[in-house]
Amino acid sequence: MNTLKIAVQKSGRLKDDSMKLLKDIGISIDNGKDQLKATATNFPVEVFYLRNGDIPQYLKDGVVDAAIIGNNVLVEKGNSIEYISKLGFSKCRVSIAVPKNMEYKSLEDLNGKQIATSYPNTVNAFLEKNNIRASIHVINGSVEIAPNIGLAEAIVDIVSTGGTLFKNNLVEKEVILKSEAVLAVSPTISAPQKAILDKIKFRIEAVLKGQSSKYVLLNAPNDSLEAIINLLPGMKSPTVLPLAESGWSSVHSVIDKNQFWDIIDDLKALGAQGILICPIEKMVL
Structure with missing residues (x-):
C-alpha cells in the first residue's frame, strides 16, 4: 500500500499547530513520547518528526514526500522546494533590527556594517538585490545578543511580536520576508504519493476556508x-x-x-x- 511520508517540526509551536491541522482534517496519529516516526491509523500517512532546519534537505533527497514547514526555512535552505498551500499559522517576518541608539535612516546605513543572523542566504540575497555591502556573521542561537556584546551592529532574525527585540534594546527597521507555515512538496514525489497529498491539500483547504x-x-x-x-x-x-x-x-x-x-x-x-x-x-x- 502506498504511504505518504510527511515531515513536521520535532518540537515547538509549529509542531503543535501542524498536529492540530492533521487532526482537523481527520487524520488520526498516535505519536508517543519522543517518537521520531508515527503512522496514521486511518489514512495512508507516516509522520516524521525532524529538526526544522533539516527538513528542506530531506525533501530534496526524497526521504519525505511533503512537509509542514515555515516558508522562511524554505527560502533559506530549500530554494528548489515548492509549496502547494499556505496554512495560515506560525506567521512571522524575517526583519532587520538595530540598536535603539543607532542612527538609521535607510538601508544605506548598513553599508560597511556587521550583520548577525541565522539566515545568511536570505540576507545575502536581500543585500545584493539592494546593492548594500555589509558583512554577515552567522549565529545559530540567540542572535539578538550580538549587538550588545559588540559582535555586530545589526541583526536579521525572525520577529513575531517584537517582544524579544524590545528586551534587547533593538528596533525593527526593515522586513525582508513575511512568512507562515506552508505545505511543501518534494521534487521527487511519485504519482501515487502525489495523489495522497492532493487529498490532504483538499481537506486542508476545506478547514482553512471554514476558519476564515x-x-x-x-x-x-x-x-x-x-x-x-x-x-x-x-x-x-x-x-x-x-x-x-x-x-x-x-x-x-x-x-x-x-x-x-x-x-x-x-x-x-x-x-x-x-x-x-x-x-x-x-x-x-
Missing part, C-alpha cells in the same frame, strides 16, 4: 430583501425561506470573517433582525 468564514442566519423584511441579498453572496447565493409572519423571510448565507462587523452594521441598517452568527468547522466548495 462565518455562517449567518437572519430575519429580513421583504422590502429590503434584495439589498440584503446583495450584501450576502454566500458560496453561490443566499438561501431565502419565507417566515410564518407575512412580509418577512429567513436568510442563510456565509460571510468572510474579516468583513463581519461591516456587514453586520449594514444588515442592521437595512432592517435585519435576529441575526445569528455561527462558526464553520469545514467548508467544501
